Amino acid sequence: MSRCPALYDEHATLNATFTDFAGWQMPLKYGSELSEHRAVRTAAGLFDLSHMGEIAVRGPQAAEALDYALAGKMSAVAPGRAKYSLLCDESGGVLDDLVVYRLADDDYMVVANAANAPTVFSELGQRAIGFDTEVVDESAGTALLALQGPRAAAALATLLDETGRAALPDLKYYASTRATVGGLDVLLARTGYTGEDGFELYVATADAPVLWRALLQATTAADGLPCGLACRDTLRLEAGMALYGHELSADTNPYEAGLGRTVALDKKFVGHDALQRLSEQPPARRLTGLTGTGRRAARAGYRILADGEPVGVVTSGALSPTLGHPVALGYVDANAADDGTALTVDIRGSAVDYTVTAPPFYKRPRA
CATH class of the missing domain: 3.30.1360.120 (Probable tRNA modification gtpase trme; domain 1)
Known part of the structure; x- marks a missing residue:
């Protein structure tokens, strides 16, 4: 229910x-x-x-516990600031993407995606064992x-x-x-x-x-x-922002998703060794943007083709209300993912032209 x-x-x-x-x-x-x-x-x-979901992590070793639990270095976040980070499994797959607020030296709030909040709470609790900290689900x-x-x-x-x-x-x-x-x-x-x-x-x-x-x-x-x-x-x-369950999942890793910058390999954390290995080789596929010129939107699950052969899959797509043409995100084989590459998307049996375009598709005007 x-x-x-x-x-x-x-x-x-x-x-x-x-x-x-x-x-x-x-x-x-x-x-x-x-x-x-x-x-x-x-x-x-x-x-x-x-x-x-809102999950509190508090105590004298809250920073150390989050450094171990998450891919990013939460101990480097100043009080009053926030940081985007990833909760990964031992193989480097993404269990959730998060925003972490450091409210005080020993007080953090982790904001989790709704579908993943129970998993995040459970994983943070398990990974905090041995640290002088408490993990409290404050979502309700x-x-x-x-x-x-x-x-x-x-x-x-x-x-x-x-x-x-x-x-x-x-x-x-x-x-x-x-x-x-x-x-x-x-x-x-x-x-x-x-x-x-x-x-x-x-x-x-x-x-x-x-x-x-x-x-x-x-x-x-x-x-x-x-x-x-x-x-x-x-x-x-x-804005080219990933959505968990579309661009991110346990079957994706930060490097192919273009999120390698969020991984701090100079500390030990769950998934560190796998991500260290992944960082040393180019990803076989890359998350990239696609733009079309007509009105037919590429939707999640549609195949991406190069010369009629499958090279990827769309993860999100829509007709952009702001730009007036279709935009999409998708994973594409690395050899076909360079900016400007001409591809097609199989939209209900028709090969529709799309071009690889580095996101974001829209940037707000600066004052």
Whole structure:
């Protein structure tokens, strides 16, 4: 049976269309997913991400425990900052991709994908054995909202006090701070999954409805919209961001996924030896971008061809609402994955032209 987020009634009031996502009833869209996508690109969009998992790792050896558990070096993250990292298995396969916040010297919050949260909690607990730390699943008591778009900062500022408004411009990307938003205590982070400037707000589940209503009012005043998972997917695809279960899985490793930069081989961690070996040889396949010129979108699972022969498979694809042409991500044999290579995708029996294009497909304009 699907679980309902704390904001289910709020979404229902807005006539949301719901979908089952990782065992949760989540809003797919409220009206037009195209309008929601464009609102994030041009103004602001408000998302409920309360299906994500939040796991606390605390104690004198929390940094050491996470250094051993994850591919990245969490001990090098300064308090108040965050880092993208990977949880790998012994063979180097990716069990989940994560964002890790260092809230204090001995206090971290690991944010896991919804479908993988139980696995992440279990693995972190097992890998923390022998370290002076505790691992606590705080997902049930934590709600997560995201405000994204070029007017997100201005909309958020209307809910901050004078001190908070003054400090907001100095909150860097992948940084977090405690803040009072709409009179509620939140962890405010300048992070997101859309390719736009924006914020993610972690709040006590009991306070989520009040925070949602305040943020929704500020969002609509900025000509924005509440947004569902449908446009979240097209936004992240345009930005070239991987989605677990599509671009990442236990059958993929960081190097073929283009995430070798997240692996710190100068420390020991679960999967280190396998990833050390993988780092010493070029990957046989590479995750790359593809762009088409027509209107036919390459979807997940479609075959990628070179001279009529299979050389890869699409992992995500859509007709880009922002760019007006199809874009896709997929794994391609290394000898056919160079930027500019002409390929085709088998779309329902037709060979449709695509070109290898290094992601991201969309980059937000800089002020």
